[in-house]
Amino acid sequence: MTKRIFLLLFLFSFFILPFQPAQAQAGGPVYVVQPGDSLSSIAGRFNVSLADLMAVNGITDPNQLAAGQQLVIPGLEGITGVLNAEVINFGDSYRSLLRRTQVSPELFRKLNHVVSPSEFYVGVSMIVPSEAERPSLSSRISPATGESLLEMAVKQNTDVWSLAQYNNLQGSWDGLPGDTLFAPGEGNGETITNGLPPAFVSAEMRGLPLKQGGTGVIKVKTLPNVTLGGILVDHPLHFFPVEDETQVALQGVHALLPPGVYPLRLDATLPDGSRQSYEQFILIVSGYYPEDPILYVDPATIDPASTEPELQQLIQVTLPANPTRFWVGDFISPASAYAESTYFTSRYGNRRTYIGQGTNLTIPGFHTGLDFGGGDGLPITAPAAGQVVFAGPLTVRGNATIIDHGWGVYSGFWHQSAIQVQVGQMVQQNEVIGLVGGTGRVTGAHLHWELWVNGIQVDPLDWLIETYP
Numbered sequence: 001m002t003k004r005i006f007l008l009l010f011l012f013s014f015f016i017l018p019f020q021p022a023q024a025q026a027g028g029p030v031y032v033v034q035p036g037d038s039l040s041s042i043a044g045r046f047n048v049s050l051a052d053l054m055a056v057n058g059i060t061d062p063n064q065l066a067a068g069q070q071l072v073i074p075g076l077e078g079i080t081g082v083l084n085a086e087v088i089n090f091g092d093s094y095r096s097l098l099r100r101t102q103v104s105p106e107l108f109r110k111l112n113h114v115v116s117p118s119e120f121y122v123g124v125s126m127i128v129p130s131e132a133e134r135p136s137l138s139s140r141i142s143p144a145t146g147e148s149l150l151e152m153a154v155k156q157n158t159d160v161w162s163l164a165q166y167n168n169l170q171g172s173w174d175g176l177p178g179d180t181l182f183a184p185g186e187g188n189g190e191t192i193t194n195g196l197p198p199a200f201v202s203a204e205m206r207g208l209p210l211k212q213g214g215t216g217v218i219k220v221k222t223l224p225n226v227t228l229g230g231i232l233v234d235h236p237l238h239f240f241p242v243e244d245e246t247q248v249a250l251q252g253v254h255a256l257l258p259p260g261v262y263p264l265r266l267d268a269t270l271p272d273g274s275r276q277s278y279e280q281f282i283l284i285v286s287g288y289y290p291e292d293p294i295l296y297v298d299p300a301t302i303d304p305a306s307t308e309p310e311l312q313q314l315i316q317v318t319l320p321a322n323p324t325r326f327w328v329g330d331f332i333s334p335a336s337a338y339a340e341s342t343y344f345t346s347r348y349g350n351r352r353t354y355i356g357q358g359t360n361l362t363i364p365g366f367h368t369g370l371d372f373g374g375g376d377g378l379p380i381t382a383p384a385a386g387q388v389v390f391a392g393p394l395t396v397r398g399n400a401t402i403i404d405h406g407w408g409v410y411s412g413f414w415h416q417s418a419i420q421v422q423v424g425q426m427v428q429q430n431e432v433i434g435l436v437g438g439t440g441r442v443t444g445a446h447l448h449w450e451l452w453v454n455g456i457q458v459d460p461l462d463w464l465i466e467t468y469p
Helices: 002-016 039-046 050-056 094-101 105-112 149-155 160-166 304-317 336-341 460-465
Strands: 030-032 070-072 082-087 125-130 139-141 181-183 200-206 215-222 227-232 239-243 246-252 260-269 275-285 295-297 344-346 351-356 362-366 370-373 379-381 386-394 398-406 409-416 432-435 446-453 456-458
Touching: 039 050, 094 105, 094 125, 094 181, 105 125, 149 160, 149 181, 160 181, 200 260, 200 275, 215 227, 215 239, 215 260, 227 239, 227 246, 246 446, 246 456, 304 386, 336 379, 386 409, 398 432, 409 432, 446 460, 456 460
Parallel strands: 030 082, 295 351
Antiparallel strands: 030 070, 082 125, 139 181, 200 215, 215 246, 227 260, 239 246, 260 275, 344 370, 351 362, 370 446, 379 432, 386 398, 398 409, 409 446, 446 456
């Protein structure tokens, strides 16, 4: 009788207890979902089927995903711990990442499908497994000329054999001057880099990966009295001092630049006139800009005979990189004075096709700024402090004003019904500089705000969301 009751209770439990999906590989490895991830992209990244990924994690809805969520990854036998996504920054290398994380080359290649160390582009996301028993090597050291591995080990409060093992050296004699090594202990607060010449103490790039229309922020700390330069894609970089031998450069990325890898080079000129350089490729990704409806406009406003000279004029005005930074803190909307009655009528980067009314003249392009709706006469205010460097009528842009904010950053305001500032005038944030209008190439009155960063138009919305530099 007792056995019969037990059997009935056992069978009954199948109907009243909720089904729990099998957790094959319970305990690891686990991937932490990153912003922008999808289940299909994660499955593709680890070369597993979407069905298996959903089943092992008990997911029934493919849209059931959130940043920070932990997913068990099936099919990775022998791998445990947490699989972290790490974005490669300037100065990182295949060797330095393996040394710092203590991940074997075989495991790293398996997780990232790496064929060659040359695939280490700045901005690429790599999977790095972390385990509790693996030592944390956060102290970056570099042997000076004539300095032995034993001397470095003593300074780091470790032994020469451990230091050699951590950095995959053959022995105490294998440390080369200028090579970057890692040791246990607290880091010095600098960005972890490798392969940089001695003039560079640290280097980092913010907001990776860079997108079309984005603003690159490059922050470099050097030895005293070092002058910095370089290039990003094909534009020369202009560096400005901020603090403690640290310099910053801002560089825009063109909205029509094809996604791919491009050069990023840093040049350091030392007080004695000698020069040290470091170059690494950087990944530029798509901005995923949509296509606007075809716009039919006055042929004169898209005729290259008038548009090209006007564009060259703007380029010349916005070319100088003023060493004085006028703005402080955040940029604000130039439509702040009528914020309750406006909205975005068109965003930066949208692909466009212009057709001259009554002609076959067709010009492809993109929207170079951010449009705010609004009627004639509404006030336009300065998004940040600066100096007026242009104020006057243009064929395409109508009544235009350009403000120099310093460090190669400029704001342009087109199509105004009235300009209320003059060249040379200093303006403060939120000061009225003009009135909304419908002059130039428009289909109606609106405020067009354009932002130039070192000769390139960038997305102004980024500057309303983030603080630069």
